Amino acid sequence: MLDSRVRQKLQDIVGEAFFKDDMESLVTHSYDGTPMLQALPEGVIYPKDTAQVSAIMKVLNEHRIPLVSRGSGTNLCGGTVPVQGGIVMVMHRMNAILDIDLQNLTATVQPGIITKQFIEHIENLGLFYPPDPSSMSISTIGGNIAECSGGLRGLKYGTTKDYVIGLECVLASGEIMRTGGKLMKDVAGYDLTKLLIGSEGTLAVITEATLKLIPPPKYKKTMLAMYKDLYGAARTVSKIIENRIIPATLEFMDNPTIRVVDDFAKLGLPLDMAAILLIEQDGDMETVERDIERISEICREELADEVSIASNQEEALRLLTARRSAFTALARLRPTTILEDATVPRSKIADMVLEINRIAEKHRVQICTFGHAGDGNLHPTATTDARDHEEIHRVELAFEEIFEAAIGMGGTITGEHGVGLVKAPFLEWKVGSAGIAMMKGIKEVFDPHHLLNPGKMFAKESRRRVVIDRG
Amino acid sequence: MAKLPAATLQETLIQKLDYEQLTNCMRCGFCLPACPTFKETGVEAESPRGRISLMKAAVDGIMEPGISFEDQMNHCLGCRACEPACPADVKYGQLIEQARDAIETHTKQHRWWVSGVRKIVFKELFPHQKRMSLLGSGLHFYKKSGLQTIVRKTGAVKAFSKHLSDMEKILPDASSKGIVEQLGTYIPAKGEKIATAGMFRGCLMDVLFTETNIKTVKLLSEAGFDVVIPETQNCCGALHAHSGESDQAKAMAKNNIRAFQEAGVDYIVSNAGGCGAILVEYDHLLHEEPEWKESSSWFAARVKDISTILVEQGRPLQFAETIDDGASTRITYQDSCHLRNVMKGSNPSRQLLKEVGNVAFIEMKDAGSCCGSAGIYNVTQPVMANQILEHKMENVNATAAQYLVTSNPGCLLQMKLGIEKHGQKDRMEAVHIADFLYDRVVKK
Numbered sequence: 001m002l003d004s005r006v007r008q009k010l011q012d013i014v015g016e017a018f019f020k021d022d023m024e025s026l027v028t029h030s031y032d033g034t035p036m037l038q039a040l041p042e043g044v045i046y047p048k049d050t051a052q053v054s055a056i057m058k059v060l061n062e063h064r065i066p067l068v069s070r071g072s073g074t075n076l077c078g079g080t081v082p083v084q085g086g087i088v089m090v091m092h093r094m095n096a097i098l099d100i101d102l103q104n105l106t107a108t109v110q111p112g113i114i115t116k117q118f119i120e121h122i123e124n125l126g127l128f129y130p131p132d133p134s135s136m137s138i139s140t141i142g143g144n145i146a147e148c149s150g151g152l153r154g155l156k157y158g159t160t161k162d163y164v165i166g167l168e169c170v171l172a173s174g175e176i177m178r179t180g181g182k183l184m185k186d187v188a189g190y191d192l193t194k195l196l197i198g199s200e201g202t203l204a205v206i207t208e209a210t211l212k213l214i215p216p217p218k219y220k221k222t223m224l225a226m227y228k229d230l231y232g233a234a235r236t237v238s239k240i241i242e243n244r245i246i247p248a249t250l251e252f253m254d255n256p257t258i259r260v261v262d263d264f265a266k267l268g269l270p271l272d273m274a275a276i277l278l279i280e281q282d283g284d285m286e287t288v289e290r291d292i293e294r295i296s297e298i299c300r301e302e303l304a305d306e307v308s309i310a311s312n313q314e315e316a317l318r319l320l321t322a323r324r325s326a327f328t329a330l331a332r333l334r335p336t337t338i339l340e341d342a343t344v345p346r347s348k349i350a351d352m353v354l355e356i357n358r359i360a361e362k363h364r365v366q367i368c369t370f371g372h373a374g375d376g377n378l379h380p381t382a383t384t385d386a387r388d389h390e391e392i393h394r395v396e397l398a399f400e401e402i403f404e405a406a407i408g409m410g411g412t413i414t415g416e417h418g419v420g421l422v423k424a425p426f427l428e429w430k431v432g433s434a435g436i437a438m439m440k441g442i443k444e445v446f447d448p449h450h451l452l453n454p455g456k457m458f459a460k461e462s463r464r465r466v467v468i469d470r471g
Numbered sequence: 472m473a474k475l476p477a478a479t480l481q482e483t484l485i486q487k488l489d490y491e492q493l494t495n496c497m498r499c500g501f502c503l504p505a506c507p508t509f510k511e512t513g514v515e516a517e518s519p520r521g522r523i524s525l526m527k528a529a530v531d532g533i534m535e536p537g538i539s540f541e542d543q544m545n546h547c548l549g550c551r552a553c554e555p556a557c558p559a560d561v562k563y564g565q566l567i568e569q570a571r572d573a574i575e576t577h578t579k580q581h582r583w584w585v586s587g588v589r590k591i592v593f594k595e596l597f598p599h600q601k602r603m604s605l606l607g608s609g610l611h612f613y614k615k616s617g618l619q620t621i622v623r624k625t626g627a628v629k630a631f632s633k634h635l636s637d638m639e640k641i642l643p644d645a646s647s648k649g650i651v652e653q654l655g656t657y658i659p660a661k662g663e664k665i666a667t668a669g670m671f672r673g674c675l676m677d678v679l680f681t682e683t684n685i686k687t688v689k690l691l692s693e694a695g696f697d698v699v700i701p702e703t704q705n706c707c708g709a710l711h712a713h714s715g716e717s718d719q720a721k722a723m724a725k726n727n728i729r730a731f732q733e734a735g736v737d738y739i740v741s742n743a744g745g746c747g748a749i750l751v752e753y754d755h756l757l758h759e760e761p762e763w764k765e766s767s768s769w770f771a772a773r774v775k776d777i778s779t780i781l782v783e784q785g786r787p788l789q790f791a792e793t794i795d796d797g798a799s800t801r802i803t804y805q806d807s808c809h810l811r812n813v814m815k816g817s818n819p820s821r822q823l824l825k826e827v828g829n830v831a832f833i834e835m836k837d838a839g840s841c842c843g844s845a846g847i848y849n850v851t852q853p854v855m856a857n858q859i860l861e862h863k864m865e866n867v868n869a870t871a872a873q874y875l876v877t878s879n880p881g882c883l884l885q886m887k888l889g890i891e892k893h894g895q896k897d898r899m900e901a902v903h904i905a906d907f908l909y910d911r912v913v914k915k
Binding site for chain 2: 022023024025026027028029030031032033034035040072073074090092093114116135137138139327328331332335336337385386387
């Protein structure tokens with residue numbers, strides 16, 4: 001229970017309606033989108049502006065009370081579960097678009113704005129903000145920044161970090177700091193903007209962001225290629241890039257995913273295919289036509305069984321449906337869906353998928369793999385049941401081996417979901433002990449009393465690696 | 472009410488809630504943007520994910536469900552927009568009904584007038600078709616006798632509740648004679664007969680919107696259906712089921728199943744999304760009673776909304792070409808949540824409306840989101856209902872339509888209320904789709 005003086009101080013800052021500590025509020029802020037994690041906070045607070053965030057942080061700092069800041073809680077790494085209690089700060093009320101600068105092509109927003117609402121607003125002005133996480137219809141820009149969200153357009157357009165050029169944040173001490181600005185070039189000191197992006201709420205509370213906008217592509221074309229040979233699909237991915245074509249989207253589904261998706265969406269997909277690639281290119285009409293033509297040649301050269309190019313919007317939508325159905329179809333198979341995030345250099349995709357399948361078989365668990373082939377960001381997804389502890393244990397073992405395999409291929413433990421609670425034991429595998437020490441040092445400077453999202457990113461101890469290096 | 476004094480709400484929740492469904496929620500948050508109460512408040516507890524987490528926490532013993540738990544469950548409109556949005560196919564509608572059912576056996580917190588309304592509506596009125604038509608006569612008398620004028624002028628209704636007084640203004644001309652009294656129980660098909668359709672007349676529909684019922688039947692006949700209207704049918708039980716009175720809902724379901732089975736129909740046609748949605752789920756409502764399995768499935772498989780049956784089974788209707796001056800009529804459509812989210816019938820209505828001659832169909836922004844009517848929600852939760860209606864009217868007005876077409880009596884009344892409140896009465900009219908279509912059909 002929260003000390004009654006602290007409670008009073010917090011209520012004085014935001015008003016009685018916006019600080020809650022009834023059981024219903026605590027329970028509904030004890031989880032995020034990650035399966036099997038839950039921990040109750042001691043209070044939930046809804047600030048309306050930066051000044052309130054600063055005042056709240058000063059109170060919490062004085063009393064050494066932890067804080068978890070969050071948007072819609074859609075993340076998949078346990079990043080916003082209040083594992084050490086304290087206060088959950090919900091940013092939904094801070095949802096204004098503060099400024100759209102058409103001369104500099106920037107937007108300045110508060111963190112609580114819903115990504116899709118922001119994108120729609122920008123698109124109505126004839127502009128483009130490319131990061132498009134699958135959760136964009138509910139996730140917030142602040143959450144996207146905290147996790148450095150990616151999405152389907154990451155290959156060509158980059159991810160959140162490529163579009164955030166300035167930030168305002170509140171430090172653990174309650175001080176307000178500004179980084180960057182409406183500047184395309186800025187080398188004044190360390191790049192604190194980039195450091196804060198993807199810092200998962202462990203360094204500061206983001207209260208404002210300046211985002212870079214770009215002109216939208218004029219034209220788009222969608223195609224689908226199906227392969228009996230997994231390596232054919234993988235070679236296609238590498239060869240497209242080798243040919244100096246960067247598609248807007250280059251998505252992948254493996255055979256187990258194809259089977260599940262087809263069973264669910266009845267799309268008539270061939271079930272004997274090892275992989276399907278969904279490819280989109282956008283830009284000037286002439287370039288798009290030429291690129292799509294060349295890509296389909298490459299697909300055929302790599303022995304694709306079937307290549308289909310959408311002739312109109314409706315057909316494109318049908319092709320996209322296959323990829324979009326993947327999550328929905330998988331989610332309906334079993335009660336618990338664990339969607340992971342291993343990433344490898346794109347030349348290693350086929351090896352990685354085969355490795356995932358081997359590991360799944362070894363541990364007798366169902367893992368389907370789909371994801372962003374173009375940037376090597378795979379989502380091996382286990383369908384299981386949280387109530388079956390023995391099976392969950394096997395799933396955990398399998399994922400441990402999958403992360404290890406990814407690192408062995410020069411990959412990483414997470415490409416766009418973040419470390420949070422779930423990946424914390426594996427972080428050292430990726431960044432090494434020197435890397436961990438450096439990160440912990442940075443954390444120490446920002447947050448000496450470990451109040452900001454404690455328990456995340458850094459595990460008490462790292463999981464020991466069974467095999468040292470696979471090369 | 473069957474009180475179980477020995478049990479606590481928590482124990483009853485454990486007993487009633489489907490734990491499998493609670494577990495299926497993976498908390499991905501996809502339901503949040505679909506939920507009207509979350510959209511209005513931005514508060515997690517006012518979302519499907521939040522409400523399911525509360526139910527699960529109560530069942531798991533993490534918290535004891537108290538007054539704010541009850542409030543949270545009662546704030547849900549039951550529009551079920553979260554279900555199509557859910558990747559994991561969680562049966563939220565069933566969970567909320569189970570939770571409310573449990574709450575109903577324990578709660579002491581209904582305000583006196585809510586209890587009063589519930590008792591009258593659920594026990595004394597809706598289950599009894601004769602009393603419903605007496606209500607119709609009463610309302611008819613109220614409007615025609617000048618009593619309405621007296622009540623309005625003296626401000627007597629205002630003393631009751633601001634919301635009810637607003638509602639009173641938009642009361643339609645009720646009828647003392649239901650559809651059977653006016654048309655009989657059998658209306659033959661025009662032209663060659665395609666199939667036999669059983670008309671589900673509804674309780675409120677038959678009293679407040681008899682004319683709409685009559686036009687629904689005539690549309691069916693125009694499209695090639697023999698129509699029978701089994702006299703022994705009663706209220707669908709939707710309001711009861713959604714408000715936690717599930718025993719009563721089951722009794723009414725059984726009676727309806729018997730009535731339509733005896734009538735030997737090929738289809739059962741509803742013109743009220745709210746009724747239709749529970750009719751197609753009679754098999755689920757009675758799933759704990761194996762002896763009803765066969766006949767409840769028989770019934771559920773035959774239920775069609777009027778628009779759906781006209782589009783999918785009926786002979787294409789012929790609509791009049793133009794209405795004189797050449798300028799097209801602007802129309803827009805407010806979805807019935809239950810027709811859209813449960814009966815999956817949002818397309819046929821639009822298809823029919825677009826077939827009508829000389830109309831410009833304007834798709835309203837967020838047409839699929841709830842209008843706030845939601846059964847008796849606008850009476851029991853007037854604050855939230857009003858807030859939702861306000862936002863709905865912004866979208867309605869933006870269409871500048873002359874006709875706002877709906878597919879459910881509750882929505883129709885709510886839209887009338889919205890139009891009345893926003894002073895749009897002179898240039899906009901809310902109509903039921905059956906009325907709109909029938910008035911424009913070329914009769915054979």
